[in-house]
Amino acid sequence: MTALLEVTDVSHTYDEAVFEGVSLSVERGEVLAVIGPSGVGKSTLLRLLALFERPDRGSIEFEGTDVWAVSEGQRLEMRRNVGMVFQEASLFDAPVLRNAEYGLRVRQSWPDRVRRGVADLVGRRNGTSETAREALSVVGLEGKEAQNARSLSGGEAQRVAFARALAYDPGVLLLDEPTSDLDPRNTALLEEAIDEARQREIGVVLATHDMHQAERVADRVAVVLGTGIAEIGPAERVFEAPNDDRTRKFVAGELVY
Amino acid sequence: MPIQRRRFLALAGGAATAGVAGCTGMFDGEDEAADGGEDGGGDDGGGNGGDSAASVEGEELVLTTTTSTYDTGLLDEVNLAFEERFGTPVQAIAQGTGAALETARNGDADVIMVHARGSEDEFMEEGHGVNRRDLMFNDFVILGSPDDPAGIEGGEDAVEAFETVAEAEEMFVSRGDDSGTHVAELEIWDEADAEPGGEWYVEAGAGMGDTLNQTSQQGAYTLSDRGTYISQRGEIELEILVEGPVEGGPEILANPYGILAANPAVHGDRNYDLGMAYIGFLTGQEGQEVVENYTLDGEQLFFPEAISEDPNFEQYVPEGWSANGDADDDETA
Amino acid sequence: MTGGALLAVDALPAFVDLPFESHYITSIVRVSLYVSLVAVAISTLFSLPVAMVVGFSEFPGKSLVTAIINTGMGFPSVVVGLVVLFMLSSSGPFGPLGLVFTPEAMIISQFVLATPVITGVSLAAVTSVERNVRDAAFAMGGTRLDVALVVIKEARFGIATAVLAGFGRAISEVGSVLIVGGNIAYADGTSYTRNLTTAIQLEARQGRFETAMFLGAILVALVLLVNAAVGRLGGSGRTR
Secondary structure, eight states: OOOSEEEEEEEEEETTEEEEEEEEEEOTTOEEEEEOOTTSSHHHHHHHHTTSSOOSEEEEEETTEEGGGSOHHHHHHHHTTEEEEOSSOOOOSSBHHHHHHHHHHHTSOHHHHHHHHHHHHTTOOOGGGHHHHHHHHHTTOTTOTTSBGGGSOHHHHHHHHHHHHHTTOOSEEEEESTTTTOOHHHHHHHHHHHHHHHHTTOEEEEEESOHHHHHHHOSEEEEEETTEEEEEEEHHHHHHSOSSHHHHHHHTTOOOO | OHHHHHHHHHHHHHHHHHGGGSOTHHHHHHHHHHTTTOOOTTOOTTSSSOSOTTOOTTOOEEEEEEHHHHHTTHHHHHHHHHHHHHSOOEEEEEEOHHHHHHHHHTTOOSEEEESOHHHHHHHHHTTSEEEEEEEEEEEEEEEEOTTOTTOOTTOSOHHHHHHHHHHHTOOEEEOOSSOHHHHHHHHHHHHSSSOOOSTTEEEOOSOHHHHHHHHHHHTOEEEEEHHHHHHHTTTSOOEEEEOOGGGTOOGGGEEEEEEEEEOTTTSTTSOHHHHHHHHHHHHSHHHHHHHHHOEETTEEOOEEOSOOSSOOGGGGSOTTOOTTSOTTOOOOO | OHHHHHHHHHHGGGTSOOSSOHHHHHHHHHHHHHHHHHHHHHHHHHHHHHHHHHHHOOOTTHHHHHHHHHHHHTOOHHHHHHHHHHHHSTTSTTGGGOOTTSHHHHHHHHHHHHHHHHHHHHHHHHHTSOHHHHHHHHHTTOOHHHHHHHHHHHTHHHHHHHHHHHHHHHHHOOHHHHHHHOOOBOTTSOBSSOOHHHHHHHHHHTTOHHHHHHHHHHHHHHHHHHHHHHHHHHHTTOOO
């Protein structure tokens, strides 16, 4: 069976970040943590997976199809199977519910969107926001739908960002250091939400510099050191008995870049 | 209300052109409502006659004229009468004589009504204008503040008055805009034994109204057409110090107005027929009567000159022009 | 809003003795609003895509376009009027369109004047939208158009300011509309190409300062009214 997401021998340079010959795969319903010191290009890797840009070399396949070998329209469809949460919440200046609905809205046809916009203007809402409400409840934000997203605390905002990506039920969920600015309580809420995503058979890629978080939530771990993946494997094994010498040092906190 | 209706038709025509840019509703909505479904028929106002040759309704007539005819209110009066007769509203653009002729040179006017014979002649000689007629006249007057620091009041000689002002170096405000009045003023300076220049001589570069305001504010002297002065004397502190020929003053202060059409051979897209209809109307009995009867503050501003039993062939051609091609030859008896 | 302003003027003579006919004033206000609103609407439709392209893509000549926008903001209106007159005059390249001395000619020159202002201020507004918001729209499955719409929505206050600035520039300029419009009013007092500014100029020239002042007050009131209306439209939800 083909993997949900397969990265093969990808090399890419973006700003300072350089990596060469990166390969990894993600299955449905698993959480792959990408760990490594900051500045090694974890974000760049996630941007490649979100199809922000084309890698210099190598291939990225979604369910066996090379995303850069298809037409623009097909690529948009594949892209729409990906959800993403950034280090900063990056919410729109609009009510919470509208933020959570955003992915659903851009997937509607233009006539529907216009009709929806008119309905919003005259204050009548229809049922399509139910999925968005449900996603908000996953992150514990029921009752905040009407509040402006820009007035939320950092933790709440990041949870809205998570609900925004979860609402349209993506196959792949990319999380780029989602809890690095959050307090323990919000971190815990978000980690619960990650677990919920796994329950929903979503393949999650979590970039983090927090090894403890990786230990808590990940099924498998990819350790990025230098310009490539030093080691990839089941989380327990990588943390308990790393094969690679540098991984061992990094996990032990001895390796400082 | 026939006038109202015709105006609406013309507006609808204009609005049809406006339709390119959309939003015509703002423009004619009220008139349309008031007009109870009378349809303009979409006769495009931009065209020269369109298909319905029998009617001039919906056509446009562009007149460039001097600020003096406009600012005195005479133009509105004659244009209303013309519209009543022909159903075409007149689009009048008030400029200085020089600018009015230049606009016509660019092919942007059908009829030109100005008061600088030399410039009109030049315009005709270049082939831009045809069918010039003498239309009316009034006169220029020399104005100054009531205390008259240079002491020119009551003079019989305009040239001498100018010389006196120059000698006293009292402020003189010139139009400085190549208008008919400006040209007339320069002609007087030409005759005078003095040079307009120096700090006492300022050019307003503006219309007669602006110039009068400025002259009044400065307590200075200026040359004005009588009409604009009368229409504005309530607002300014200026008095007539030297009268023009209308009140027995010197002939050099005469101010004749001419009217002529854009040459259809040169400006083929202008509305020549309608332009000639306008000239015909203004130089005919009805138009001349309107000129004769137009008064402001009980004073007649313009004196009709178009209707005369004695032939005046000079008005059709540049001054001094002779059929034998040599202007200097004086063969006429 | 338009209707309101006109109604107010229509109603005035009922209790104030004005030194002029209200019909004259209303038709001038109507021409002013028609010309400036259409010019600003077209200009906005033109300016926003330009601001987006200049703001978010690289192309040869980009710095030249930016320079044109910046110098255009302060471009003298009489020069614009002269150039537009030259283009539209019967002897000019667009003479056959027959647009000289029409409200449409005034729209063209106001469009030329307002566009650098609207583009320039919009450009500043859209480029100040943070990159991560654009990234989020893209990552949620937005197309390039969706991302552009998000940027416009995020920058809506800045864009509203841009449109207002453009409207202010358009409705209050006198130099170019006088040249290309000709300041025409029919003999019965119905304005054809006479707007508030050219009417003020004319009334002042004829020494009728009261009418000029009244027209000036209308002009200022209109600008304030439009400002207030736009401020109200965008007022809710401004929490940043």
